[in-house]
Amino acid sequence: MAHLIDGKALAAAISERVAAEAAAFRNAVGRAPGLAVVLVGNDPASEVYVGRKISQCRKVGIISIEHRLSADTPMADLIALIDRLNDDTGIDGILVQLPLPGHVDAGLVLDRIRPDKDVDGFHPVNVGRLSTGTGGLVPCTPLGVMTLLDSVVDDYRGLNAVVIGKSNIVGKPVSMLLLEREATVTVTHIETVDLPAITRRADIVVAAAGAPHLVRGHWIRPGAVVIDVGITRLSGEDGKSRIVGDCATHELDHARAVTPVPGGVGPMTIACLLANTLQAARDSQA
Numbered sequence: 001m002a003h004l005i006d007g008k009a010l011a012a013a014i015s016e017r018v019a020a021e022a023a024a025f026r027n028a029v030g031r032a033p034g035l036a037v038v039l040v041g042n043d044p045a046s047e048v049y050v051g052r053k054i055s056q057c058r059k060v061g062i063i064s065i066e067h068r069l070s071a072d073t074p075m076a077d078l079i080a081l082i083d084r085l086n087d088d089t090g091i092d093g094i095l096v097q098l099p100l101p102g103h104v105d106a107g108l109v110l111d112r113i114r115p116d117k118d119v120d121g122f123h124p125v126n127v128g129r130l131s132t133g134t135g136g137l138v139p140c141t142p143l144g145v146m147t148l149l150d151s152v153v154d155d156y157r158g159l160n161a162v163v164i165g166k167s168n169i170v171g172k173p174v175s176m177l178l179l180e181r182e183a184t185v186t187v188t189h190i191e192t193v194d195l196p197a198i199t200r201r202a203d204i205v206v207a208a209a210g211a212p213h214l215v216r217g218h219w220i221r222p223g224a225v226v227i228d229v230g231i232t233r234l235s236g237e238d239g240k241s242r243i244v245g246d247c248a249t250h251e252l253d254h255a256r257a258v259t260p261v262p263g264g265v266g267p268m269t270i271a272c273l274l275a276n277t278l279q280a281a282r283d284s285q286a
């Protein structure tokens, strides 16, 4: 049986550290770290994610201020809100939940966030810093993926890492972080030919395709480490829905370690958001 990497436990440890450091920040600075969360429209999944982010902030002593805007909010109003939050000295982090409604140019909105308050790490300045290995705020899910990997991998040098998916939110930043650790990185995507032949050579597989049970047992070589970033809600024949990942985990007994879904990457994303908000708060005092 492959070792299951416990994302809930690792996330709880990060949250505990953030709580202690947020309290120290409050004592030193006279205010708690502050996160603004902007939700435009009422996408049901986004509502759930935003609700979780806010309740976790509360638990660790980060002030979170939610800005809920209707789906038809004009672009100019959204930009004006970002500008206000950029100038607000009580706000250390700004998070605009994606996806945004169709009429909103997400690129323009994300570019407007001050890079030092960009706790999602999506601003081009932070993307550039990540790709040049020069600091900055790192996107939360990739940071979570690397923390999960670090719990079982000591030395990445020379390992073959295969990333499935080339999204800006996960695939590309994870590949940069793996490169930084001197793994040999292959990024694959929907047009990749013979993906199983590529994953079979991998010591590390990060599956972020959003395709339920894409990665089968025979895709993975014995002893590999598999991180499953997928979260797809499927409705079962009994009418109940369940969350499944990108990997057929029940076929991966020969792997060295795998992350479960749920309970793997998901909790880490929120814990890393808390850590990024604390980092932004501290950096604002430097």
Ligand code: GUN
Residues within 6 Å of the ligand: 095, 096, 097, 098, 099, 120, 140, 141, 169
């Ligand atoms: N939507 C899906 N993932 C994310 C994320 O990491 N950050 C934001 N802001 N929106 C998302």
